[in-house]
Amino acid sequence: MSDQTTDYQHDDPHTLDANAVAGLLQEVFGAEMTAAAARCGHCGNRAQVGTLHVYDMHGPGIVLRCSICTEMVIRVMRRADGSYLVDARGAAYIRF
Amino acid sequence: MSLNWQIATVQALRDETARVKTVTMLVPGWTSHKPGQHVDIRLTAEDGYQAQRSYSIASAPTDQALVDLTVERVEGGEVSPFLHDEVIVGDRFEVRGPIGGYFVWDGTATDPILLAAGGSGVVPLMAIIRHRAMLGGGPACTLLYSSKTPADIIYKDELDRLAARNDGLRVVHTLTREQPSGWTGYARRIDQEMLADVLAETGKAAQVFVCGPTPLVEAAAAGLVGLGLAPSQIRTERFGPSGA
Numbered sequence: 213m214s215d216q217t218t219d220y221q222h223d224d225p226h227t228l229d230a231n232a233v234a235g236l237l238q239e240v241f242g243a244e245m246t247a248a249a250a251r252c253g254h255c256g257n258r259a260q261v262g263t264l265h266v267y268d269m270h271g272p273g274i275v276l277r278c279s280i281c282t283e284m285v286i287r288v289m290r291r292a293d294g295s296y297l298v299d300a301r302g303a304a305y306i307r308f
Numbered sequence: 309m310s311l312n313w314q315i316a317t318v319q320a321l322r323d324e325t326a327r328v329k330t331v332t333m334l335v336p337g338w339t340s341h342k343p344g345q346h347v348d349i350r351l352t353a354e355d356g357y358q359a360q361r362s363y364s365i366a367s368a369p370t371d372q373a374l375v376d377l378t379v380e381r382v383e384g385g386e387v388s389p390f391l392h393d394e395v396i397v398g399d400r401f402e403v404r405g406p407i408g409g410y411f412v413w414d415g416t417a418t419d420p421i422l423l424a425a426g427g428s429g430v431v432p433l434m435a436i437i438r439h440r441a442m443l444g445g446g447p448a449c450t451l452l453y454s455s456k457t458p459a460d461i462i463y464k465d466e467l468d469r470l471a472a473r474n475d476g477l478r479v480v481h482t483l484t485r486e487q488p489s490g491w492t493g494y495a496r497r498i499d500q501e502m503l504a505d506v507l508a509e510t511g512k513a514a515q516v517f518v519c520g521p522t523p524l525v526e527a528a529a530a531g532l533v534g535l536g537l538a539p540s541q542i543r544t545e546r547f548g549p550s551g552a
Contacts, residue, residue, distance in 0.1 A: 228522075229546045232362050234408040235348040238311045247409035262410025263544070 230264045233274055237261070240288055240296045241308065248308035253301065255281035261306070278302075313350060314338075316403040318395055319374065324462045328428060329392050330366060330378045335403060338373040341365055343435035344412035344517065344545075347375065347405030351387060359386040364431040364519075364545075365406065368438035375403075378462065380428040411517065411545045415439055419515040421449040422506065424498060424528045426520025429547060430462050433517055437470060437477065445475040450510045453479065454498050454524060457486035480506055498524060500531035512536055519545040 230237065230246055237245040246262035257280040264276040264285055273289035286306070287299040300306065316333035323329055346364045367376035381392045395401075413421070413436045421440075423433040430453055440446045455461045461481065471479045482494035482502065494502055507514070516537065518528045525544045532542055 229544065231346070231408055231411050231545045232547070234346070234410075235311060235362060235404060238407060244407075244409040246411070260410045262408070 228266045229279075230262050230266055230276055233266055233276075234262070236274065236288065240298060243308050245306075245308060248306055250285060250306045251304040252278040252281060252283065252285055253304045254278060254283035254285075256304070257281065261286075273297075311404050311407070313402045313404045315400050316349075316375075318397050318399045320397060321395065324378060325460055327381045327460075328378060328462050329381070330376050331391055331395065332367075333375050333377065333403065335373050335375055338375060339406065340369040340371070341375070341406030341435075342412040342414070343368065343439045344432045344543075345406040345408045345435075346432070347377065347403045347407060349377075349387060349391075350402040350404075351390060352402070361387040362407070364435070366431045366434050366438075368435060368442050370442075375405075378428065378431045378434070411519070411543050413439070413515075413517065415443055415446070417515060418447050419513055420447050420510050422510045422514040422516045422532075423449065423451045424454075424503075424516070424518045424520070424524075425451065426454045426498070426524035427456075427460070428462060429518075429520030429524070429545070432519055432545065434463055436517065437467075440477070441470050441473075441475075448476040448478075448510065450478045450480060450506050452482070452498060452502065452506050454482045454484060454520070456484055458483060458488050478509070498528050498531070500534055503528065503531045504535055507532070507535055507537075514541065516542040517545075518542065520547065522546045 234246045248261045250261050251258045257278055263279050265279055267275045275284055276286040278285050283302055285302040289297040291297055314335055316335045319334045320332040346362050348360055348362050350358055350360045352358050363377045365375055366378040379388050379391050382388045425433050440449055467479045471477050484497055487495050518525050525546045529542050529544055533539055
């Protein structure tokens with residue numbers, strides 16, 4: 213969103229939170245995920261998946277980062293054959 | 309939980325402000341949503357190119373299959389200019405939803421509610437306000453709503469009307485760029501002092517929903533934590549350029 217539509221400056225205009233990709237996450241995991249609990253494998257912060265920050269949501273994949281330490285928690289890639297690749301090594305756990 | 313694409317038919321279109329429009333869709337088989345949830349919209353061009361975006365639901369859940377989306381026009385976007393300039397009543401496109409379980413208000417909750425919005429971030433919060441009104445009141449609710457100018461206030465008449473019911477809904481505007489003459493309200497961005505003012509009436513047990521551009525969301529969330537609220541009381545939804 214540009215400054216034309218808001219008075220609040222964006223330091224990083226490409227940051228959203230996981231609410232914006234809730235549909236994709238539900239498609240991949242087969243369950244509503246934004247209310248699921250996840251613990252960041254880097255800093256240990258425990259929070260609902262909906263609080264994770266999202267980058268590059270219109271690229272071939274999305275990266276979900278911890279809102280506290282900004283390290284990668286979950287990465288989802290859509291492959292050419294239509295399958296998904298989920299890299300969750302940044303999560304100590306995801307409970308859903 | 310399956311999430312299938314369904315066909316939505318446009319039932320009505322309404323201008324909210326010069327840049328914001330509400331699209332009412334009929335979605336047969338719609339599963340009633342919770343306030344705060346959203347839908348994904350998928351548009352497919354004749355050559356097969358698809359564009360997909362997520363939009364918050366503006367309407368309260370009802371037993372009808374009607375869903376309102378309120379969409380801000382984002383210049384250069386792929387979906388919002390289409391919804392603003394091209395869609396007419398009777399058009400069809402694909403939707404899936406309702407989606408999301410984190411940024412939702414459970415109508416049975418009894419905690420007071422504090423809503424903080426910037427610009428079109430008011431949309432999912434309006435679903436909460438409308439649902440609360442349909443339930444006949446409910447817990448005390450304050451909306452702190454930041455807009456640039458009076459003409460940018462979305463749902464202004466409806467908010468005035470609902471606040472006049474004196475059923476515990478309070479609407480506090482801040483106008484950051486242009487204020488009408490004689491304006492005595494806030495005229496700056498949401499900050500900790502402003503949050504302390506509204507929290508004095510709402511109380512610190514409030515369940516908080518913040519939606520708007522990232523800087524507003526972060527200022528509000530940090531301000532509230534600074535005032536002693538637990539992070540777990542505060543649900544946030546950031547929107548950015550993807551709303552296009």
